[in-house]
Amino acid sequence: RKQDTTTEIDESNPIMVSFKQFQIKLDSKHDKHERIVKLSRDITIESKRAIFLLHRANQDDPKACSIIEEAEGKLHEIKKTKWVDVAKELMHEDIYQFLRAYSPGLQEYIEAVTFLYFMKTKTLMSLPQMQSDLTLKVDETENSTEDSEITPVITELTVPVPPVEYLLGIADLTGELMRMAIRCVSTGSLDVVFDLLNPIKSIHDSFVQFGPISRELPRKLNVLRQSLMKVEAACYTLKIRGSEFPKHMLVNLLNEDHGG
Amino acid sequence: RKQDTTTEIDESNPIMVSFKQFQIKLDSKHDKHERIVKLSRDITIESKRAIFLLHRANQDDPKACSIIEEAEGKLHEIKKTKWVDVAKELMHEDIYQFLRAYSPGLQEYIEAVTFLYFMKTKTLMSLPQMQSDLTLKVDETENSTEDSEITPVITELTVPVPPVEYLLGIADLTGELMRMAIRCVSTGSLDVVFDLLNPIKSIHDSFVQFGPISRELPRKLNVLRQSLMKVEAACYTLKIRGSEFPKHMLVNLLNEDHGG
Amino acid sequence: MALNESATNVFSEIRSYMNAEQDIREEIRSVVRDLEQHGREMLAVMQMVHQPDGLKDTSAITTKARGMFEEVKKYFVLISDKLPENQYYRFHDHWRFIMQRLSFLAAFIVFLESESMIGCEDCAQMMGVKTKREEGFHIDLDDYLMGLLQLASELSRFSVNAVTAGDYNRPVKIAKFLGDLDSGFRLLNLKNDSLRKRFDALKYDLKKVEEVVYDVTIRKLASTTITPAPSGE
Amino acid sequence: MALNESATNVFSEIRSYMNAEQDIREEIRSVVRDLEQHGREMLAVMQMVHQPDGLKDTSAITTKARGMFEEVKKYFVLISDKLPENQYYRFHDHWRFIMQRLSFLAAFIVFLESESMIGCEDCAQMMGVKTKREEGFHIDLDDYLMGLLQLASELSRFSVNAVTAGDYNRPVKIAKFLGDLDSGFRLLNLKNDSLRKRFDALKYDLKKVEEVVYDVTIRKLASTTITPAPSGE
Amino acid sequence: MALNESATNVFSEIRSYMNAEQDIREEIRSVVRDLEQHGREMLAVMQMVHQPDGLKDTSAITTKARGMFEEVKKYFVLISDKLPENQYYRFHDHWRFIMQRLSFLAAFIVFLESESMIGCEDCAQMMGVKTKREEGFHIDLDDYLMGLLQLASELSRFSVNAVTAGDYNRPVKIAKFLGDLDSGFRLLNLKNDSLRKRFDALKYDLKKVEEVVYDVTIRKLASTTITPAPSGE
Amino acid sequence: MALNESATNVFSEIRSYMNAEQDIREEIRSVVRDLEQHGREMLAVMQMVHQPDGLKDTSAITTKARGMFEEVKKYFVLISDKLPENQYYRFHDHWRFIMQRLSFLAAFIVFLESESMIGCEDCAQMMGVKTKREEGFHIDLDDYLMGLLQLASELSRFSVNAVTAGDYNRPVKIAKFLGDLDSGFRLLNLKNDSLRKRFDALKYDLKKVEEVVYDVTIRKLASTTITPAPSGE
Amino acid sequence: MALNESATNVFSEIRSYMNAEQDIREEIRSVVRDLEQHGREMLAVMQMVHQPDGLKDTSAITTKARGMFEEVKKYFVLISDKLPENQYYRFHDHWRFIMQRLSFLAAFIVFLESESMIGCEDCAQMMGVKTKREEGFHIDLDDYLMGLLQLASELSRFSVNAVTAGDYNRPVKIAKFLGDLDSGFRLLNLKNDSLRKRFDALKYDLKKVEEVVYDVTIRKLASTTITPAPSGE
Amino acid sequence: MALNESATNVFSEIRSYMNAEQDIREEIRSVVRDLEQHGREMLAVMQMVHQPDGLKDTSAITTKARGMFEEVKKYFVLISDKLPENQYYRFHDHWRFIMQRLSFLAAFIVFLESESMIGCEDCAQMMGVKTKREEGFHIDLDDYLMGLLQLASELSRFSVNAVTAGDYNRPVKIAKFLGDLDSGFRLLNLKNDSLRKRFDALKYDLKKVEEVVYDVTIRKLASTTITPAPSGE
Numbered sequence A, B: 001r002k003q004d005t006t007t008e009i010d011e012s013n014p015i016m017v018s019f020k021q022f023q024i025k026l027d028s029k030h031d032k033h034e035r036i037v038k039l040s041r042d043i044t045i046e047s048k049r050a051i052f053l054l055h056r057a058n059q060d061d062p063k064a065c066s067i068i069e070e071a072e073g074k075l076h077e078i079k080k081t082k083w084v085d086v087a088k089e090l091m092h093e094d095i096y097q098f099l100r101a102y103s104p105g106l107q108e109y110i111e112a113v114t115f116l117y118f119m120k121t122k123t124l125m126s127l128p129q130m131q132s133d134l135t136l137k138v139d140e141t142e143n144s145t146e147d148s149e150i151t152p153v154i155t156e157l158t159v160p161v162p163p164v165e166y167l168l169g170i171a172d173l174t175g176e177l178m179r180m181a182i183r184c185v186s187t188g189s190l191d192v193v194f195d196l197l198n199p200i201k202s203i204h205d206s207f208v209q210f211g212p213i214s215r216e217l218p219r220k221l222n223v224l225r226q227s228l229m230k231v232e233a234a235c236y237t238l239k240i241r242g243s244e245f246p247k248h249m250l251v252n253l254l255n256e257d258h259g260g
Numbered sequence C, D, E, F, G, H: 001m002a003l004n005e006s007a008t009n010v011f012s013e014i015r016s017y018m019n020a021e022q023d024i025r026e027e028i029r030s031v032v033r034d035l036e037q038h039g040r041e042m043l044a045v046m047q048m049v050h051q052p053d054g055l056k057d058t059s060a061i062t063t064k065a066r067g068m069f070e071e072v073k074k075y076f077v078l079i080s081d082k083l084p085e086n087q088y089y090r091f092h093d094h095w096r097f098i099m100q101r102l103s104f105l106a107a108f109i110v111f112l113e114s115e116s117m118i119g120c121e122d123c124a125q126m127m128g129v130k131t132k133r134e135e136g137f138h139i140d141l142d143d144y145l146m147g148l149l150q151l152a153s154e155l156s157r158f159s160v161n162a163v164t165a166g167d168y169n170r171p172v173k174i175a176k177f178l179g180d181l182d183s184g185f186r187l188l189n190l191k192n193d194s195l196r197k198r199f200d201a202l203k204y205d206l207k208k209v210e211e212v213v214y215d216v217t218i219r220k221l222a223s224t225t226i227t228p229a230p231s232g233e
Ligand SMILES: [Mn+2]
Pocket: A111, A172, A173, A175, A176
């Protein structure tokens, strides 16, 4: 913002002169921090929206593909607009100095991207894959002179993904997988519920082996465990109910009920 | 309040009949509790006002007596109006069932009465004295027939004062004594400050010997200790300052300054 | 007499008073500890109704537990003897917990025996205490009510185990009972925080039993058709 | 001494102002207490729909409850009269709880009457309040939404009891309704507060109702015609 | 499907309503941030009175600070414009802190100019706000009072520095002023909150100033005439 | 300056004493850290029983986990070696957590192998420690009990997954086991707060498993025949 | 039913073990309660040094308090007798508080007698305990240190009261003593949280006493001559 | 490849990464522990300036402390060597505390030597680190500033002890210095919470020193008349 009012310091006082410089340094750091926080907040909101969207994808099969595409577009848009800016802010910096500023956005984004990836491939996106997703190619052609032939100038920017952030994002992912499973119970996509059980279980079992890697982990691990047990309970219920009647009958019944 | 809407219960159901009775019992207990709480709240407010008043008593000597009388009147009024009602509510009850309801008012009242007593006698009012203060004589003559000669009917009502409540009230008293001392420092009544030091100290030393008699005690003891140390600091300051100049000079100076 | 002298006198009296109170507390605490142990053993006996064997013959269990209530009376006499007159509520916290548990146990016995709600009078009598403060060592109404709410939880669990053991009619009766309890408690304007909190749990207990009844009904396992309560009941 | 006096005046004024506010709080609290009692009685009436008898004739119950809403209006007039203009949110906490419960009751009535979701307008009208801040004493949007979420829980329980009482069609309608509610709430970007927490519970309410529908459907008890599954699966 | 659509509409409306509120919060927060920065700069200006140079010519400082209050008004117009009508207390926490500080600064200026206590009206006017809720964006009474209490602390420090810089009369005036403030606040029946806590500190501020007055008086540095003590004491 | 020197000497001594203790703590912490990692790996192995494959062949899993207990012994030898004699309880907090987890793992293994409760002796032996304080580095009784309570939670989850994997008889056995555990713990007069809290959770674990058994029974899935209650009851 | 019985046996054993421990705890608690009362009385005696009379004749007070330490020894014998061997740290929490207070009292006595710091040996001897774990019931080093830190607070208060009573030299000695204590504690690498926290308070105690010395010196009240800093600095 | 397989692969890689990080942390922690011990010893040296002897010859003390800074450099080389490039802030918490303390010590030395504020460059140089992130292991600006604020507290205490030791001019210089520091910090828009909190304490430090100056001035003890700072300074 404005700093002009503060310029009228006593220039003869060496302490004031020093602090004038500190002010500039601190403000520039703070401003950068603020800008990143703001970007992160936007990324969080947009990522959450993409996740919301993805949850609608399995309700009616016909539209699923287009919804997934829409979500993919959303995420791509985030990359193009927000992450590029974050990457520029972080260029030549010690990213850990600003990690707290973009960590919430990063985790939510990881959650969204890995969720999408899971829906498409039924596998877990790895850290290197995630890192390459956040390695951005920016076309900076515009900056060159206008008249001559345009030679595309592509710069590669990177938003570093620390492993801990990746893990915390994955922990959150299981929450979404759980929600998807619960939803499938009511929509009658019973196979999907069972298909979701093992992935969550194996993420859970892997997490169990991590020591105290982050202050956030214990809480997230707890939530993860609860998610797992909710899906286990859902599978249990289906199994129990399925025991009374043949499964195909059940699926069709529920499909009809919702299709009507 | 109203209970009529609830009368239309199924009289043939024995459970509902029982609960109808429970309702009456619980409501009457709650109502009594509420009434006592309300009285206690009024007593607290009025007692606080009496204390405020008493703090004004030592500012200007001439008016002190009349202020003390005014406070005394206020406290007497509380007895006549509020405590009589509390005593009636408590008649034939296990007072400990309702102690929590009137404890705040009782403690504040004890604080006010003992504060007044201290200002008049420079001694600490004892528990039996306090108890006799709250043994109320009520003239119930009005209730007898009107035409014949009126024989005064005096009933004695009691608000029991549990020792723990008395102690907690005394603990609060030291806070007021401290405030009085601090005030005296600024008004120049320096002797009073020194006179207050020992009383507070001896209450403090006595309290030190009590074990865990109440959950409220540790907190109050802490406050008591702080009050004591504030008065000690005030005395210290006076001593230090008095060391530089003769005391009589100082007293007169300050008196003139405030009298002018 | 300066304040410091008066203070010393004033406080020394109070101190001996406090010491006496402390002694009473210690004695009560000691009796209560034993009573609590006895209560745990009674609870262990009653827990057997959740086992298939116990379920089939609840009367053996209730008879045994009723017998154990005789000893409870002795404990309450001990406590009552130590207590200064009209100071029940000064020491109430010491026995509140166990009294609630005993109320629950008494209510459980009575329900198993007669499918009815224990009255406060009966509950007091089983423990050998009064119901009215004026009459002596009594049971506080709140504690009796808390016992009923604890019963609700136990019965919701019991309805599940009854079905497992093949007794399909019991849940229906339990649902009726909890429904009545729920209506009853709704009449009360609960101020007591712990009671109100426990009452919130009753909703879930009732819901659980309703679901058991539902399971049994939809599978046509219960023999009783749900007929409206006869007017004479 | 001019300064002293002027300061005294300033402070006397402030003092009476503060006392007045304290009085308002006391008065509001007192009215709210009565309104809460009335609300409990309304709730007791509505609870009767879970009984077989009540289930068969919900219109008698809703009519009675609707009638009781007339008195609710009087309470809100009382509160509104005591409230200084434009200070709704200064005192909001006092009536938030009961307003949520009344919203729930109104929504429950409307659902039973017409199987539709109550609008915020109708909800406000039943209580005799406005929906917009500018127009006077109103219902806060969050409180209306909370009422809807409370309804979801109640309906999940209701669907179970309906089946027990032999009403097999109601769960289907309830499932439809909760599904719509769920879709509606998904549109909102709820922050992490009490509303969001309650919304998470909606999913489980919905799941429960859908299980009931499943049970009913699979046993061909519902009236919806179901075509047999093709043999080829 | 009528129900579904209507529900969707209801919720879409609600959603946009909620987003709008979120946006308002963001905007207010942003303006307040700038205002706080401006407030810090004003404070820095006022701090100069503690320096010997500043002490000798406070009017230069107060004139400058008064000028800076013009910009304060603009900020409050901005906030007020963003604020939906009648929702002051919904967002109050955002500007409470800075409004207290500005009250303090205004009160400090007025004291230095005229040795008198600023009234709430004048205080509001300097910030360009109202004093009454009904009239628009106003200053909450508590915030004005908090400003006065902050002034008391500042003046106690100021009295020390005044003496150091050789100005022996100022502490006497400050003591008088704080005494009046103290009497004023005693009239208020402050509940146990941040205001009461701050008020307790006032006593110590007063004590400190009176010690300074004492030091100055005893050394006959003050201009007040003092008659020698009678020898007979 | 005599005082100064003597004080310095005193503190130098204390310092070297404290540093020595600090070093012991550091070394223990370092071993415990490794042991905890090993414990986490063992936990991961045991988690596999929740998978359908694991469920079918638990003996492969328990054999593997048993093997991993050999390494546990080595860690405890290391800790024990570093520990000054008779100071177990001074450093207890360091290994309490992992010892509870290992107790749980050992108890889990034994349950899967033989459907029986591990004794404290066996538990200690698996870890290579003693059970009695006098004999050397031992397992605290509370920690062993905590392990049993942790097992209860795990088994309640296990019963759910067993049903999902089509193993309908296991919940019946688990319910029996938890019932016995519950009776056992009821005999104890638990004062230890964390143990008592965990014991409260056992009630819910048991209830959960009973509900699983209920679900299995009402659908006639379990092979254990349960005879219906005699009609005469 | 083999499982059931074996489990019952295990738990019966555990139960009797736990009850035994519980009894020890009860007995220790009872002795500690009496010791604490005695400690409070000793504290009251020592508090008299803050009175002008006491200040003038501290030796009368310390003699009396020293005498009371004889009884302390008896209490520690009682505790020590009840304690199972090598379980000091299992029950440490029971007497930690009183042992710290007694350390403080002993240190206070020694300071008043000789203006020197009590050693850990002397401190233990006054209580009739050992200093080394191996030798029997001992005083934990941390508790001794905590006693010293409590002394620091008491002495800071004492220096204030000494001045009030006209003893201007004592603060100088106290400042010296606290300075030494401060240097001593600085050497330690405190990990113990409560100790470290209390050490932070020492800084303030020292600062406070330094300010007292300052007040006394600037008014030239203390007899110790302090030579002004050489002008050449 | 199903998710559970992919998960195993994905996580095993990360685990080895985590282990490596853990090792680095351990190594850094170990060096920092030693550095902290060294820091405590330096602090003990500097504390001697509060003693009358030390006050008279501060140059002996500062010379010694400066010498000890040589070893500090070695520690920072050790830490820096262990650190992966561009990950300073990943491990910053480990050395933040000691770096702040060292900044304080450096600033204290410089103030005693030359009555001037240490620059960030000089501060870094004394520790053997850089001031710019790009150049290598550096000192964070916030930590340097925190050192200055710690100095303010120390100097407020120092001013008291200086007067006690008869050095009446030092407080005047300290007051000037703290006044400048205060103005300087006011320029900063502090976001860092701990820095802002510490800055609040500066107010009190400054006030204290102003009071000392006041005491000295009113007693006409200071030799320097307070003249406005010469323009050339
Ligand atoms: Mn999520």
